[in-house]
Amino acid sequence: MEQVTEKKGIKVLMVYPNPTHDNLIPAGMSILSACLKRAGHNVKAFDTTFYESDRMDGEKLRERTLQVIPTNLEELGIKIIKGDYVGDFRKMVEEYQPDLIGLSVTELSYRQGIELLNGIKDIKIPKIMGGVHATFSPEEVIAEDGVDIICLGEGENALVELANRIRDGKDYSDVLNLWVKKDGEVIKNPVGPLINLDSLPVQDWEIWDEKRRYKPFVGGVVSTASIETSRGCWKNCAYCCNPMSQQMYADAGHGSFHRAKSPEKVIEEVRFLKDNYRIEFIKFCDPDFMTRGREDFKKLVELYQDLKIRFWAETTVEKVTPDRIEGLEKMNCAGIALGIESGNEFIRNEVMNKKTAKDSIVRAFGLLKNTKMRVVANIIIGSPFETRESIFDSIKLMIELGINRPIINVFSPYRGTKLHQTCVDEGYMHPEALAGDYRGECVLNMPQLPAKEIEGLQRTFLLYVRFSKEKWPEIQRAEQDDEMFEKLAEEYAVKYPKR
Secondary structure (H helix, E strand, C coil): CCCCCCCCCCEEEEEECCCCCCCCCCHHHHHHHHHHHHCCCEEEEEECCCECCCCCCHHHHHHHCCCCCCCCHHHHCCCCECCCHHHHHHHHHHHHCCCEEEEECCCCCHHHHHHHHHCCCCCCCCEEEECHHHHHCHHHHHCCCCCCEEECCCCHHHHHHHHHHHHHCCCCCCCCCEEEEECCEEEECCCCCCCCHHHCCCCCCCCCCHHHHEEEECCEEEEEEEECCEECCCCCCCCCCHHHHHHHHHHCCCCCCCEECCHHHHHHHHHHHHHHHCCCEEEECCCCCCCCCHHHHHHHHHHHCCCCCEEEEEECHHHCCHHHHHHHHHCCEEEEEEEEECCCHHHHHHHCCCCCCHHHHHHHHHHHCCCCCEEEEEEEECCCCCCHHHHHHHHHHHHHHCCCCCEEEECCCCCCCHHHHHHHHCCCCCCCCCCCCCCCCCCCCECCECHHHHHHHHHHHHHHHHCCHHHHHHHHHHCCCHHHHHHHHHHHHHHCCCC
């Protein structure tokens, strides 16, 4: 009888361009690695998180705007690498000799990803780039000399099929979700069917440095997991990429992009990470953690209670009900963030298309007022047509509702969103410009509200919310006066040490 030999998997090098110290193991890339390993392939990762860069890291941006308590990751032995990450990347490629190199990029990490690929352009290995930026700016990305293939939309099936074809020596130019350079042309394949989220393996953390698990939270540092329980969102916000994903898959005839894992699957992943990596905290990365149906949510609450792992989640005000609040508290929820985005009706509902009534906001925060959870509001400032007055509408709403811990983000015009096109049409940005870091970089040039004023209002937003109006003239000076800002920041830290 002829002996059947198992096919040998290929070597895949997964590359994660990432701002300095933005320390949370990425769920998406960890799932991709797990899918590849399940198919018999070998995976190694190159990660820029601990390398020095010219960007201020996310936690430092939050610290600068008084939103988080300063922490020192060096106490855990997590230090900045001052070396040449492009050179180190090339060295890893030469030593590992992968058969495929894959990157996942956002608009923020795209240029760093291209820099890495340009450092190995002469090495003839297929290079694929995926992620939200590749999905919504595909023509720009595939035009890069260092990119051979891009993946649009969900990548789990496409990446495994690509690896299988490379292993078998077969043509891969017709793999669904992929755009492939071939014979001087770009072959553009349609997106394939949506993935059944319950069919995915649990995250693979073996490819990451152990130090990647530690994330600051309320002045401390805890071993944290990022876990998705759903994909997509039921909202149609103009600043978000989710509506475009919904449209892309609907146009391809694949139905609703918005779907959730079963409660049993969520528990399987949480339990696996708890048992194998001793996680202490979870950040559920869903746009709306409470999007699942009532009975499904009750089942998740029931199954989760034995785990006793604290977590952070985000939701929309419409999903806040007494029974769901009770469920979150039974699950040991440490904190919940609600997407308000703006206190100005026109900005929130007409510009951002949030379609959230003020009375719904008041009702939701009223229900959450006496819980033990840390309750915050997400605010975005500096969106198209924003004015100083509309930003103060957000400040006044926080004061009115008694919300002392809003998260203040700067508007980012992401490719593929309705508001990106608005910004281009209004002349607020160049069509080829990239979005900045939402935690503290403004890239728009609006005559009624300059970038410098937006950044000044972001760093003083919490001072306006929590200090008395008698101090507002000093706070206004502090928007641009660094010395005055440092004085008020010190006073704020003493008065509100727990933030």
